[in-house]
Amino acid sequence: MGAKDSPPERWGIIEALLFVTPEPLPLxxxxxxxxLTPLEVRAILADLRHAxxxxxxAFAVEEAAGGFRLVTRPDYDPxxxxxQAVAPSPLSQAALxxxxxxxxxxxxxxxxxxxxxxxxxxxxxxxxxxxRLLKEAGRKQAPGRPILYVTTAEFLQHFGxxxxxxxxxxxxxxx
Amino acid sequence: xKLDVFEGPLDLLLHLIEEEELSVYxxxxxxxxxxxxxxLAELEELDxxxxxxxxxxxxxxxxxxxxxxxxxxxxxxxxEPEEDPRAALIQRLLEYKQFKTASGFLAEQLHTSSRQHxxxxxxxxxxxxxxxxxxxxxxxxxxxxxxGLVPDLPAEIAGEEVTIRxxxxxxxxxxxxxxxxxxxxxxxxxxASRLHMVVCFLALLELVRRGRVKxxxxxxxxxxxxxxxxxxxxxxxx
Numbered sequence: 001m002g003a004k005d006s007p008p009e010r011w012g013i014i015e016a017l018l019f020v021t022p023e024p025l026p027l028x029x030x031x032x033x034x035x036l037t038p039l040e041v042r043a044i045l046a047d048l049r050h051a052x053x054x055x056x057x058a059f060a061v062e063e064a065a066g067g068f069r070l071v072t073r074p075d076y077d078p079x080x081x082x083x084q085a086v087a088p089s090p091l092s093q094a095a096l097x098x099x100x101x102x103x104x105x106x107x108x109x110x111x112x113x114x115x116x117x118x119x120x121x122x123x124x125x126x127x128x129x130x131x132r133l134l135k136e137a138g139r140k141q142a143p144g145r146p147i148l149y150v151t152t153a154e155f156l157q158h159f160g161x162x163x164x165x166x167x168x169x170x171x172x173x174x175x
Numbered sequence: 176x177k178l179d180v181f182e183g184p185l186d187l188l189l190h191l192i193e194e195e196e197l198s199v200y201x202x203x204x205x206x207x208x209x210x211x212x213x214x215l216a217e218l219e220e221l222d223x224x225x226x227x228x229x230x231x232x233x234x235x236x237x238x239x240x241x242x243x244x245x246x247x248x249x250x251x252x253x254x255e256p257e258e259d260p261r262a263a264l265i266q267r268l269l270e271y272k273q274f275k276t277a278s279g280f281l282a283e284q285l286h287t288s289s290r291q292h293x294x295x296x297x298x299x300x301x302x303x304x305x306x307x308x309x310x311x312x313x314x315x316x317x318x319x320x321x322x323g324l325v326p327d328l329p330a331e332i333a334g335e336e337v338t339i340r341x342x343x344x345x346x347x348x349x350x351x352x353x354x355x356x357x358x359x360x361x362x363x364x365x366x367a368s369r370l371h372m373v374v375c376f377l378a379l380l381e382l383v384r385r386g387r388v389k390x391x392x393x394x395x396x397x398x399x400x401x402x403x404x405x406x407x408x409x410x411x412x413x
Binding site for chain 1: 182183184185186228232267270271273274275276277278280281282284285287288289290291292293294295
């Protein structure tokens, strides 16, 4: 280290923390570790986003599941996939509809999901549980004490949603 | 047209309504019922497990149609308002449509988000026991053993050396009582002559070649362990 080295930039600290962390880092945690206020961190995150976009970086700052993380931009998807040899595993329409119902109505029972879709929901529910997009959350105080389902943090992260309020109001897209 | 492209009876109904560019609020039930039934009729085989929901909705549609066709007697007294199946159906359709739209939003989110890659959430598994220790590894290990050897004893007596065949037999017997693996170094008895060690090493190589002995290393540069394949000392002729 020479004397001419400048001290680490504050944005560099935030960038470094995002770089090493796989899960979304909550704003408060970033602030705590960096020794900054949440407000300062938020400003730095905005700067980072701006800089990444302006300078054509491969990175983007994603806000999902209650925190921030560094992700590669969608444009680079083909190469990352090639490197990691992972195939995208899409969700069926049935699973997506089921997921939407749980996301908006949670906690819900299987019967409540079926009432909306008009068809059995066992299989899509199982798929979503297996993929950890849903989890069980106790039982409803109703006859038969049916299992209640809610969405998970993985759901938010997978779908790039910062929290449930990021879902558009139901029926908003109606024309 | 196949029924199983639809997610359910409501999906089919919604499709029929949208195809005709009708409003959900004032669907001509009679017309849509006929189309709905014609879809059902096209099914060659009726999988009741699956088509049951479709038939149930068809029955609801027919009920609404019948009510619309029949003149309704004027209520003589103020009755309790009966539940209107048409209003209930429209309510269900609208509700379903909202979630279908929402699922479209989720699909878009997933599409975008799945093309952004973060750091893998789980660190890759630490490498397990490498199955294949190469000949090069064995030779290197053997060289270490030889280097630790004092120069050949001057009074070496010829004729007492074991043959490769004998060494193989001895090795198999030694391995048979060590199912958890014999350290590579233990193959070479302390104080043995260089020639004896070379014979033992050749015996080991031959056993590996014949598939009688498995060689593993728990970690890079770690101790090499030898295992007997099959576990029995008195297997095929060594």
